[in-house]
């Protein structure tokens with residue numbers, strides 16, 4: 001019979017990126033004592049001053065509140081954190097290496113650090129997205145170094161946080177997945193999430209490899225839906241069907257559901273591209289065909305570039321022409337530019353001689369590190385001055401209610417490529433715009 005755990009646990013979270021920082025702040029917010037660790041001391045000193053290293057709605061306030069109540073602290077000292085916690089979350093990045101494989105070096109470095117400073121029983125929780133079988137390898141590596149001096153468990157607890165909605169996704173998740181090779185460790189982490197489970201959120205408890213695979217399979221399935229609709233959008237254009245109406249028509253089938261069926265400029269971000277590639281690599285490593293996953297990726301790559309011919313349909317010779325681009329981040333409500341569709345699109349337009357005037361509400365700082373030779377407007381309308389076409393690449397809400405007549409007045413030619421289908425074509429066509437969408 002497990003003794004009821006104290007309400008609050010002592011937790012450290014190694015890695016203060018999109019996942020680690022949200023996890024740390026939310027676990028503190030449900031009553032735990034949390035120490036967040038990073039090797040980047042500038043990031044840690046900023047966090048101590050309440051400066052968040054990326055844009056995530058609501059995170060600054062959450063960090064401030066919990067740091068003020070001394071339930072959340074930041075340090076570069078892994079030893080201090082590990083020695084003063086019962087549960088250690090590994091939340092460091094696992095980027096794609098050259099050929100799409102997940103690079104887990106940082107994860108194993110953290111495991112070695114835990115082995116070095118372990119001073120009592122610990123539960124090591126792997127929140128980073130790792131290839132199937134990694135948790136078992138971490139367990140072996142820890143055993144080889146700890147040599148029985150202290151007890152420990154390894155638990156898989158993958159994250160399902162969407163950027164821009166990360167706090168909501170943590171506090172009100174569709175599900176919590178916990179993988180473990182023994183019931184006691186699983187139950188301790190189930191207890192940690194009690195405050196969230198109480199709101200009726202299901203917890204799936206399974207083995208390590210199944211939990212690791214659920215993460216990849218979720219992202220791959222979501223990405224597959226997007227590539228499916230993107231591929232279908234080209235047929236819609238040929239037969240003059242409306243891909244948004246197709247999405248609505250199929251989405252009403254309860255077995256399909258209506259979300260993640262929006263055709264557009266393709267998916268980006270730090271997860272879908274990386275996880276689809278990583279899962280395909282895992283299949284290959286087991287000598288299994290990965291046709292579906294390879295297709296999800298190749299359709300997506302093609303989809304991003306398919307926006308450029310749409311611009312050329314309206315502006316056949318791009319040399320020296322000014323093209324306005326609205327939205328640079330990979331999706332709204334984030335400043336994250338990782339694998340953003342805007343990168344492929346702008347690079348291609350520049351190759352064809354276009355001058356780019358870009359606007360993004362928050363990602364300009366990130367974008368300046370990526371693009372060469374583009375200008376940045378202060379406002380959406382500012383980007384339109386003298387533009388021969390407007391391309392909407394990221395569907396920020398602020399683009400939805402702008403004065404169409406003013407837009408037309410500012411532009412050198414009333415051309416619009418709506419790569420996220422945010423507008424109704426007739427609203428623009430009836431005032432003289434040439435409008436091209438995706439699958440419409």
Ligand code: UDX
Nearest residue numbers: 159160161162163260261262266267268269271330331
């Ligand atoms: C995703 C998963 O949703 C999340 O559960 C996981 O933990 C991390 O990866 P995120 O990458 O932040 O989250 O963004 P998401 O909102 O899922 O969108 C991913 C990409 O798909 C974006 O580029 C978005 O523009 C695109 N997308 C999304 C579409 O093109 N069509 C859609 O219908 C939905």
